[in-house]
Amino acid sequence: MEENAASKNFIEEFIEQDIAELGLTHIRTRFPPEPNGYLHIGHAKALFIDFSMAERFGGTCNLRYDDTNPAKEDVEYVEAIENDIRWLGFKWDKLCYGSDYFDQCFDLAVKLIKKGLAYVDDLTKDEVREYRGTLTEPGRNSPYRERSVEENLDLFCRMRDGEFEDGARTLRAKIDMASSNINMRDPAIYRIRHFTHHHTGDMWCIYPMYDFAHPIQDAIEGVTHSLCSLEYEAHRPLYDWVTEHCEFDPRPRQIEFARLNLTNTVMSKRYLRRLVEEGYVAGWDDPRMPTLCGLRRRGYTPEAIKDFLARAGIAKADSVVDTAMLEHCLREDLNVRAHRMIAVLDPLRLVVENMQELEFHEVELGNLPDQPEAGTRKVRFGRELFIEREDFAIDPPKKYFRLKPHGEVRLKGAYIIKCTRYETDEQGNVTTVYCTYDPETRSGESDRKVKGTLHWLSAADAIPAEFRLYEPLLLDEQEGEERDFIERLNPDSFKSLRGYVEPALAQANPGDRFQFIRMGYFCADLEHTAQRPVFNRAVGLKDSYKPGAIDN
């Protein structure tokens, strides 16, 4: 794997600069998911950046649950998150919970109150909104803004002690209601939430806001670089305000990068949740989902995902990366290691007329091209075979290299056959194709060339299997008005086919990946068993055959 050593991304440049100017000796980052959903490939980008930046400078990265809002979070997700991160192959230094710092957050809030930098506000949610002003007009000070330190301390402690209802009061940072940056107009830093927290139980009924808790968590853990996505850029002044006035030293630095977008894919948790809850997909791990569990079930490898992320790059420009790039990375990874097997997804009966009923010839197939050390396996060639329905055409288009009446084709690893005739049903559908094989053309024993090579299965040995084929969940965005994403859903994103696989595949375990020759890369599904084989197509092969093409 060649590396572009010369080119650094902007985050590396910042970190190098900080190392040189601040004399940092240990770089520490953190990956801070909120446990309110499953990780998707967008999170994988953040993960990749957090871990790779730390690693590049010999530092470490913590996994920290950003769990300051008990109403949205659940333990169900914390286990799934750890599992997904491990699957990707990242190793965190410390496993932390933001909620483990609630004591410190509370103490720091008290400290700010004592410094005259925070106050308890009695304004309602609606009033706060009114007082905040707009993008163009400054806000007004809350009538409670000038309460004494003593009163604020008393009220804040009573908030903590559960004396007030949810929403009755908040603790606000006293900054500047006229700031051109709305995030600095006395942001709420604590709110009352009588809610059982998945990690701290009923210990607290007030919870710090992200903008207050996050910089504190970073500082406490000794995070040097807090890497996050672009939408937090406007919050950076507040992040810095918190670490400054809480008097942390050294202080972490927040750096923002553009999040990942993929063509024909939704990434927002809100939309993914709708897909699951409204039944458009089978679950969070539906192979069409961009979740890590979905990609895993689909057959994606951690290596392919990380390679993709590295290739897509890290920058600040909003972008939408072509899903073709992700698919390319998977093919490139699987090409060198997925064993070549045979599956006929849409079977058509082929009878070799010059073979006897119980006559079989054993032929050997290589597991990996150009890699004899990957081994071989033996299969039987017999009178009755299955070929792919699309590999036979009565009236083929030009440049059709497959089987046609009186045409010749090679059966992979076996013989060259010649089509003699075919039968159809009343509707004209082909039911059986007949051919003769040429005994002189056994694989490896003949120089005779024919243009086409087909995959095939011996009907006597083939095992019934289900194949699940996937297409993008979303259709291309139309020009002009934006539709609700539900209307963009691809009605044909999932198709199930009943066909056959070669006997060796019965031994496959869920998660095993193969290339089914000429059909694509497949992965044994979670539900796969020897009795009921099920394979998901992770990605098709590149295909330069264009049946409709006009040839000159």
Added chain:
RNA sequence: UGGGGUGUCGCCAAGCGGCUAAGGCCCCGGAUUUUGAUUCCGGUAUCCGCAGGUUCGAAUCCUGCCACCCCAGCCA
């Protein structure tokens, strides 16, 4: 509209005042091929959002304009 960002090939993305604007994906040729796969060669921006300016010289500096994204949660 106030603030904060971003604009380099169809899609990502290098480039940080000086040879003919990296690379990847996609696409198109051609060679090899018992996967129309892989592999291998070769091709694809006289131009860097637009307009001015500075300079011997700019995608890189300056000015103005345009487009897009983010911020008015007691979400993260």
